[in-house]
Amino acid sequence: MGLLSRASYVVRSKVNSLLNRAEDPTESLDYSYEQMRDELKDVERGLADLVAQKKRLEVQRERLQKNVEKHNEQAREAMRQDREDLARRALEKKQSKLASIEEMEEQISSLESTQSDLEEKKSQLQERIERFRTKKETMKARYEAAEAQNRVSEAMTGVGDEMADVGRAVERAEEKTDEMESRAAAMDELTERGVFEDKLSDEDAIDRELSQGRADREVEAELETLRAESESKSESGETSEASADADREASADASDVDESAVDESAVEAELEELREEEGGSESKA
Structure with missing residues (x-):
C-alpha cells in the first residue's frame, strides 16, 4: 500500500469514526422516511403526468373521430x-385520420397499462412507507428507551463523560479544600509560635508567653488546693473510722460484762432456793 493510499485510508477511517459518533439513529430513520415520502410524491407526479398525457391523446382521438365523420359526409x-375527385380526397383524409386514430389508441392503451403499473407500485410503495413508519416509531422508542437506560446506568456507575467531569470537579474541590485547611492550620501554628504577629492585638510574643506562664501557675495552684482538700478529707475519714471501731469494741465488752453478771446472779438465786428446800426437809425429819 502506497503512502497516498494509506493516507486516504486513514482519512476515510477517521471521517467514518466521526460520522458514527455524530450519527443519531432517530434522525437517520426520520430522514429515510422523508426520502420514501419524496419517492411516493415523485410517483404520484409521474402518474398525474401520465394521466394528463393519456387525456390529451383521448381528446385528439375524439377530434380525429369527428373529422372521420366529417370526411364521410364530404x-x-x-x-x-x-x-x-372530391369524394376520393375526402376518403383519403378519412383513411389518414383513421390511421392516426389507430396509432393513438395504441398509445392510449400503452399509457393505460403504464398507469395501471404505476398505480399498483404507488399502492405498494404506500404500504411500504406505512410499514416503515410503524417500524421507525418502534425503533425510535426502543432507541430512546435504551439511551435513557444507558444514561441512568452511566450516572449510577459514574463512567459517563458528564459524571467523569463531576468526579474530577469533586476531586479538585477536595484538593482545594485540603490545601486551604492545611494553609489555615499552618498559619495558626505560626501565629501561636509568634512567627506572625496579630495586627489587631497589642500583645507580642513575650506577652503571650508571660500570659501562658501565669495561666500555668494558676492551674498548678488550683491543683495544689484540690490535693490538700483531698488529703484532709482522707485523714478525717480515717480518724472517724478508728473512733467508730473503738466505740464498737467498748459496746461489745460492756455487753459481755452484763451478760456474765446476769448469769451469776441467776445461779446464786437458784442455789439459795435449793438450800432453803434442803433446810425445810431436814426440819420435818
Whole structure:
C-alpha cells in the first residue's frame, strides 16, 4: 500500500469514526422516511403526468373521430354532386385520420397499462412507507428507551463523560479544600509560635508567653488546693473510722460484762432456793 493510499485510508477511517459518533439513529430513520415520502410524491407526479398525457391523446382521438365523420359526409356530398375527385380526397383524409386514430389508441392503451403499473407500485410503495413508519416509531422508542437506560446506568456507575467531569470537579474541590485547611492550620501554628504577629492585638510574643506562664501557675495552684482538700478529707475519714471501731469494741465488752453478771446472779438465786428446800426437809425429819 502506497503512502497516498494509506493516507486516504486513514482519512476515510477517521471521517467514518466521526460520522458514527455524530450519527443519531432517530434522525437517520426520520430522514429515510422523508426520502420514501419524496419517492411516493415523485410517483404520484409521474402518474398525474401520465394521466394528463393519456387525456390529451383521448381528446385528439375524439377530434380525429369527428373529422372521420366529417370526411364521410364530404365524400357523400361530393358523390351527390358527381364530384368523384372530391369524394376520393375526402376518403383519403378519412383513411389518414383513421390511421392516426389507430396509432393513438395504441398509445392510449400503452399509457393505460403504464398507469395501471404505476398505480399498483404507488399502492405498494404506500404500504411500504406505512410499514416503515410503524417500524421507525418502534425503533425510535426502543432507541430512546435504551439511551435513557444507558444514561441512568452511566450516572449510577459514574463512567459517563458528564459524571467523569463531576468526579474530577469533586476531586479538585477536595484538593482545594485540603490545601486551604492545611494553609489555615499552618498559619495558626505560626501565629501561636509568634512567627506572625496579630495586627489587631497589642500583645507580642513575650506577652503571650508571660500570659501562658501565669495561666500555668494558676492551674498548678488550683491543683495544689484540690490535693490538700483531698488529703484532709482522707485523714478525717480515717480518724472517724478508728473512733467508730473503738466505740464498737467498748459496746461489745460492756455487753459481755452484763451478760456474765446476769448469769451469776441467776445461779446464786437458784442455789439459795435449793438450800432453803434442803433446810425445810431436814426440819420435818
